[in-house]
Amino acid sequence: MKISVIIPTYNRIFFLKRSIDSVLEQSLKPYEVIIVDDGSSDGTSTMIKKNYPKINLICQENKGVSAARNIGIRASSGDWVCFLDSDDEWKKNKLNEQMLAIKKNTNYSFCHSNEEWIKNGKKINQKKKHKKYGGDIFKECLDMCRISPSSVMINKSVFDDIGFFNEDLVVCEDYELWLRICAHYKVLFVDEPLIIKYGGHEGQLSNSIESIEYYRIKALEYLLSTEMTYENKKEAVKILLFKLGIYLNGLKKRNKILDIVKYNKKIKFWNKVMFE
Numbered sequence: 193m194k195i196s197v198i199i200p201t202y203n204r205i206f207f208l209k210r211s212i213d214s215v216l217e218q219s220l221k222p223y224e225v226i227i228v229d230d231g232s233s234d235g236t237s238t239m240i241k242k243n244y245p246k247i248n249l250i251c252q253e254n255k256g257v258s259a260a261r262n263i264g265i266r267a268s269s270g271d272w273v274c275f276l277d278s279d280d281e282w283k284k285n286k287l288n289e290q291m292l293a294i295k296k297n298t299n300y301s302f303c304h305s306n307e308e309w310i311k312n313g314k315k316i317n318q319k320k321k322h323k324k325y326g327g328d329i330f331k332e333c334l335d336m337c338r339i340s341p342s343s344v345m346i347n348k349s350v351f352d353d354i355g356f357f358n359e360d361l362v363v364c365e366d367y368e369l370w371l372r373i374c375a376h377y378k379v380l381f382v383d384e385p386l387i388i389k390y391g392g393h394e395g396q397l398s399n400s401i402e403s404i405e406y407y408r409i410k411a412l413e414y415l416l417s418t419e420m421t422y423e424n425k426k427e428a429v430k431i432l433l434f435k436l437g438i439y440l441n442g443l444k445k446r447n448k449i450l451d452i453v454k455y456n457k458k459i460k461f462w463n464k465v466m467f468e
Contacts, residue, residue: 193294194223195287195345196270200260201278202230205239207390212244214281220288223270224248228260258357258365261341265351273346279390280342283308286386290345293382300380301347302373304339308385326381330374330424334431336408337367339379342387350377358414361407368411371428375420405439429466433459 197215201208208227215225225247229237231254240249250263265273272294276282290303306324309316324339325332332338354372357365373379412432416425440455 193272193291194270195220195272195274195291196264196268196348197222197225197274197276198261198264198268199225199227199276199278200230200257200264201227201232201236202254202257202260203232203234203236204278205232205234205236207279208236208239209243210281211276211278212240212247214283215276216244217284218282218287219284220291222274222287224268226250226264226267228252228264230254230257230260256359256362256365258359258361262356262359265348265356268348271348273348273351275341275344277342280340281388281390282342283386283388287345289382289384289386293380294345297380300378301350302377303345303380303382304343305382305386306384307340307343307387307389309389309391311391324381324383326379326383328374329379330371331427333367333371333374334412334427337364337370339366339370340387340389341366342389346373358411361411361414363404364407364411367408368415371411371415372418375415375418375424403439403442405435409435409439426466429462433462433466436462 199211199215212225212227215222227240227247227249229240229249229251231252237249237251240247248267250267252260252263261275274287286305290305294300294303304324309318321336322338350373354369354376357369361368409432412428412435416428416432420428436455436459440452440459443451443455
């Protein structure tokens with residue numbers, strides 16, 4: 193079982209060392225570590241070359257996190273792939289616990305774990321709406337992203353079957369890919385916090401986007417262009433219509449006339465699909 197670790201990063205030099213060290217200190221050592229520097233201007237590449245000369249460093253122009261992850265996947269030579277966001281951290285037993293779980297459940301190709309949250313230096317509890325699941329979880333994952341990229345371990349064959357991250361999405365790219373995967377694969381869940389997610393700092397994409405529902409709508413529309421069962425399609429359209437309604441109400445409050453017309457047409461179209 194060869195595990196490739198892919199760390200995409202963009203101008204996060206002050207967090208990156210913590211993330212890299214958490215990989216190198218794993219009780220189960222990965223087969224390889226690949227860092228994709230997505231056009232950083234803060235000296236990231238120089239720092240990596242100086243402090244981590246054995247790590248495989250790939251540098252590219254700024255193309256976004258999806259492109260960074262995708263180039264890392266294509267460059268990897270392991271049969272299992274893990275991602276680590278450069279402001280997150282792994283606990284020392286992360287890889288080992290997931291490897292043991294997969295060896296006990298050999299029919300699974302996708303595994304994720306629970307997580308610990310730290311915001312502004314303080315541990316915070318997850319809300320009920322952030323509950324994680326295992327098994328056939330497509331329906332449970334439609335409302336929001338319930339799988340952290342930093343927690344996953346994926347057999348590389350899944351990308352050959354399902355495809356890669358959608359590079360047209362600025363955010364919600366993980367939400368969309370996990371839905372594509374969950375529409376066809378059962379998910380193994382390790383109900384133990386194996387990663388630490390840090391929030392409250394500048395530069396997080398979720399802090400810079402006015403309405404994440406806009407991108408969830410785009411993600412769901414893309415998802416519905418892919419193959420899935422009738423039942424999954426019905427559930428996806430149902431949640432899409434719900435989100436379109438929320439977004440449309442916001443447009444009406446802001447009196448965005450052209451967008452109101454556009455989203456009314458979307459709702460009519462998907463209502464027609466729903467009741468075909």
